Amino acid sequence: MKTFEVSKSNDMLERAKSVIPGGIYGHYGFSVRDTGPKFFSRADAAHFWDLDDNRYIDYMCAYGPMILGYGHPKVEEAANKQLRQGNTVSLASPAMVELAEVLVDMVSAADWALFGKNGGDSTALAVMIARAATGRRKVIKVTDGYHGVAPWMLGNRLGTTETDTQDVLEVAWNNTTELQGLIDQHPGDIAAFISSPYDHPVYRDNTLPAPGYWQQVEALCKKNDIVLIVDDVRAGFRINLAGSNREYGFTPDLICFGKAIANGHPLSALTGCDALRQTAQEVYFTGTQFFNAAPMAAAKATLQELQKIDAANLMTQIGSTLNQGLVNIASTHGYKLIASGIPAMPYYRLDGVSYETHVAWIDECVKRGVYLLGYHNHFISTAHTETDIQLTLEIVDEAFSALGPLSAHAPHEAKL
Ligand SMILES: Cc1ncc(COP(=O)(O)O)c(C=O)c1O
Structure with a gap:
């Protein structure tokens, strides 16, 4: 799978910087990553598209507000x-x-x-x-x-x-x-x-x-x-x-x-x-x-x-399925993924690696269309479908391959 190009997002960020202190501020500003999207063009159900028209499965849900899917x-x-x-x-x-x-x-x-x-x-x-x-x-x-x-x-x-x-x-x-x-x-x-x-x-x-x-x-x-x-x-x-x-x-x-x-x-x-x-x-x-x-x-x-739709139980089920799938994929690549918190708001951490390695893995996921964050809990919505979860697991599998084996990343005390 090709990794995403985000040049239009980057251009918009430069434009923003001349009129908005820092370009993007607050928690949205903290989350800006060089290789990641910075601005959305549209959103629907569990997905958003960035300015370069890349589609992401959104596991931040606008930091929580989106619970039934965008544009319900x-x-x-x-x-x-x-x-x-x-x-x-x-x-x-x-x-x-x-x-x-x-x-x-x-x-x-x-x-x-x-x-x-x-x-x-x-x-x-x-x-x-x-x-x-x-x-x-x-x-x-x-x-x-x-x-x-x-x-x-x-x-x-x-x-x-x-x-x-x-x-x-x-x-x-x-x-x-x-x-x-x-x-x-x-x-x-x-x-x-x-x-x-x-x-x-x-x-x-x-x-x-x-x-x-x-x-x-x-x-x-x-x-x-x-x-x-x-x-x-x-x-x-x-x-x-x-x-x-x-x-x-x-x-x-x-x-x-x-x-x-x-x-x-x-x-x-x-x-x-x-x-x-x-x-x-x-x-x-x-x-x-x-x-x-x-x-x-x-x-x-x-x-x-x-x-x-008994939403809390539904999101708990969806989150549990996602967590289990991610933990399994991580282990096939020799990594241990810890999913903490409640299943509908999972916090992920790769165990036994530096924060930089953890975030490098997150970046590899984002570059392929799974929107995760390295430092914050995630959010599940009722709009995340089985197809979304399946595609997420495939993308995350590729992200681990791109990250390379655990032995390539000198083991560190977990710093998260
Ligand atoms: C637990 C908790 N309380 C309060 C707030 C503040 O909410 P708001 O950012 O909508 O003012 C947040 C925001 O993240 C939160 O997570």
């Missing part, structure tokens, strides 16, 4: 119908109410819902509600847990000050002894514990909750009147449609959703329990675009379709 007819029809009726208008839309009804019905721990645009809107609101409800300042998050780009979420990154993060404490994932220790060190001053349902950091294997972990966290939060926030922005709808907490057997006070909720239309949501309803009403939360009706109509159609 039912979602687009609902969004377009609402667009024709009105989108950004001086009043709220019934689409907002209908969507909240669907979400409250579907998510077991949800008694109400509020909507924003990005996942970071919902995590910021969750923390404000927790602080307002408890009258406390401090928030405990998991080390390397990502919750968006508000300064308090970012740690000591460029453009933030120490005061931004002075009320944020960090605890190791799966470690309730440390959590208890932090609570003891700050008696009566912890407003919230915020965490994704399982640990999905970048550059590291992803880790599921240890048996009993979430039950212990829930008990600690209850005992100390700490608001328990699940950040389901990334994993939401890919583990369990009733909320990822259902899979792990516990009940949070607030759940943050985003990414996949509207199959790529801009929307996020915070759901909560009755006890926090009054505070949720009192905390000031708004944005010019928060009331756009078309993304809400798209979200309603997305959630209904997800339920209709």
Whole structure:
């Protein structure tokens, strides 16, 4: 198979650099690779095409939003119908109410819902509600847990000050002894514990909750009147449609959703329990675009379709098949591939090789039409077909041949 030419993408990147700092910024910027595509021309189902008209089977799904396939007819029809009726208008839309009804019905721990645009809107609101409800300042998050780009979420990154993060404490994932220790060190001053349902950091294997972990966290939060926030922005709808907490057997006070909720239309949501309803009403939360009706109509159609096709279980099956196939192919080439996290969001790492070798393998896959990333978990959608998986495995087989045998890459301690 010929490898892809990406000269039109490269030309566009050069053009971009003169008018956009860095050309492509944020997480899209991190992912730019010399030999890979930089800009898309179109997308459909589980595929996108780059500017050079190369087709990729997309295992990043726009970093999560695409869950039913690009351009899903039912979602687009609902969004377009609402667009024709009105989108950004001086009043709220019934689409907002209908969507909240669907979400409250579907998510077991949800008694109400509020909507924003990005996942970071919902995590910021969750923390404000927790602080307002408890009258406390401090928030405990998991080390390397990502919750968006508000300064308090970012740690000591460029453009933030120490005061931004002075009320944020960090605890190791799966470690309730440390959590208890932090609570003891700050008696009566912890407003919230915020965490994704399982640990999905970048550059590291992803880790599921240890048996009993979430039950212990829930008990600690209850005992100390700490608001328990699940950040389901990334994993939401890919583990369990009733909320990822259902899979792990516990009940949070607030759940943050985003990414996949509207199959790529801009929307996020915070759901909560009755006890926090009054505070949720009192905390000031708004944005010019928060009331756009078309993304809400798209979200309603997305959630209904997800339920209709039992999407979380379907993606778990597709992801498991893909993982098994990739692990087998790797081993026929003498490599050990580790697939961690949940099957619908697999994180891949070639074991016992340097990060450079791992990324060289990823580049060989991308150059042939399988879009993977070297440092991040991947995403499965319901639009990935058996044919897509079969073709992926053939391409990955070729990518390993192009990489050459393990012995050609001096063995390293895994650095990922
Ligand atoms: C777990 C988690 N929370 C919050 C966010 C922030 O979402 P957004 O980028 O839509 O603001 C992300 C984004 O990747 C995320 O993965």
